[in-house]
Amino acid sequence: MTTAALMDLLDVTIVNVAIPSIGRDLHASESALQWLVSAYLLGFAATLIVSGHLGDRFGRRGLFLAGTAGFGLASLGCGIAQSPGQLIAARAVQGVTAAVLMPQVLGSFRTLFQGKERGAAFGMYGAVAGFASAVGLLLGGLLTDADLFGWGWRSVFLVNVPVAALTLVAAVVLVPATKERSAGRPDVLGSLVLAAGLVAVVLPLVQGQENGWPLWGWLCLAAGASAVAGLGLFEARRQGAVTVPLLPVRAFRLPAFSVGVLVQLLFSLGMQGFFLVFALWLQGGQGYTPMQAGVVTVAFSAGGFLTAPAADALAVRHGRLVLGAGALMMAGGFGWVWSAVADSADAHTGAWPLVPGLVIAGAGLGFLVVPLVNVVLSAVPAELAGGASGIFSTAQQFGGALGAAVVGTVFFRHTADGPTEALGAAMPWIVGGFVTCAALCAALPRRAVRGHEG
Secondary structure, eight states, rough: OOOHHHHHHHHTTGGGGGHHHHHHHHHHHHHHHHHHHHHHHHHHHEEEEEEHHHHHHHHHHHHHHHHHHHHHHHHHHHHHOHHHHHHHHHHHHHHHHHHHHHHHHHHHHHOOOOOHHHHHHHEEEEEEEEHHHHHHHHHEEEHHHHGGGGGGHHHHHHHHHHHHHHHHHHHHHHHHOOTTOOOOOHHHHHHHHHHHHHHHHHHHHHHTTTTTTTTTHHHHHHHHHHHHHHHHHHHHHHOOHHHHEEOOHHTTTHHHHHHHHHHHHHHHHHHHHHHHHHIIIIISSSOOHHHHHHHHHHHHHHHHHHHHHHHHHHHHHTTTHHHHHHHHHHHHHHHHHHHHHHTTTTSOOTTTHHHHHHHHHEEEEEEEHHHHHHHTTTSOOGGGHHHHHHHHHHOOOOOHHHHHHHHHHHHHHHHHHHOHHHHHHHHHHHHHHHHHHHHHHHHHHHOOOOOOOO
C-alpha cells in the first residue's frame, strides 16, 4: 500500500523538471504546460473526499485495487500520448485514480494497526512522503536525460506501469478487506458539483490570457466559486441527511479552521507555482539539463529534512509561532532566489547562488506544513477531525492547481521580455503569498494537539 502511495507522491514532483522537454516534443502551448500540473491536481482534489467516503462504506480493498490499476493505465496513457490534449486528459485521469487509492491507504492503516504498530505504519508513510519530493525531482531529471529506449520524458510516466502491475498482484494477495460499519452514504452528486466548481475556477485562470480575458472566463470563474459556496450552504441547511457531507460546515465556522485551510491553500499555490516557473527558467533560460535542474531543486528538500523531525514537538509548545516562522523562512528563502536571479541579469546563474535560498525555503516548509494540520485540529471537535483532514488535503491539491494557473500565467505573460524577466515578474506573487501565510498564522491556535490527545 505504501508503494502505491509512493507512485502518487512521486508524480506530484517528478513531472516538474520534464515539463520543458514535454513542451518542446509535443509543441505544447503555454496554457497546455500549466494544465500538465493543474489537471492532475484538480482531478485529485475533486475526487479525494468522496473516494474516502466510498472506501469507508463499501470497502477499501476494492477501491485500492481499482485505483492502483487505473493509475497504471493512466500512466501508460501519459507515456504514449501524441498530443498535449491527450497528455492532459491522461494526467487528469491519473489524478482521479490517485485520489481513489490514497484515502484507502491511510484508512486501512487506521483499521489494521493499533498502538505502536499504528504509529510505526504512519511514521513509515510520513518518511516515504518526505522522501518522495526529493526523489521525484531527481528521478524526473534522470529519466528524462537518460532517454531510455528513446523514450525521453515518456519514461517519467511509463516507470509507473510495471510498479503498478507488481503492486496490484501483491495487493490481491496481501491486502485485507476493511470498512467502517457506521459509515454513511457518500454524496456522489455533491462530489460532481464540487468537481465542476473547482474546474470552473481554474479553467479561466489558465486560458484567460491566451484568449484575451474574455467575458465567458469571468462568468465561469464566478459560477465555479458560487457552485462551491452553494454546495456548502446546501449541506449546512439539510436536516437529517442520509449522505455524508462533503464540506464540514461546522468546522468552517471555527476561525482557526477556516484560516488554516487558507494557509494550506496559499502554501500550495506558492509551492507549485514556484517549481513550475523555476524549472522553466532553469532549462529554458539558463540551459540546465533536466538532471541538473533536478539536482539544484533537491536543495529545497534537503532544507525540509533539517527541520521536519523537530517541527511537531516545537508546535506542541509554541503552536502558531512555529508556523509563522516557517512561512517567513519560505518567503525569505524564495526572496533570496529572486535576488540571485535579479543580480545575474541576463548572465548564466550558477547553482550555488540559488542553493542557500532553496535550503532556507525548504527548512521553512518543515516548520509550516508538517505541524499545520495538528495545530489547526486542536480547535476542531474530535467528531469533525476526519472530515476536516479531508478538506485540508483537498485545499492542498486545489491550491497547487491554482498556483500553476496564476503564477504560470504571470510568468508566461512576460516571456517576451526574456526568461529572467518573466521569473522576476512571478516571484513577487510567490513571496507575497508566503508573507500572507505568516500574517494569517497569527489567527491559529497557540499550540498543537499533543500525541495522546490526537
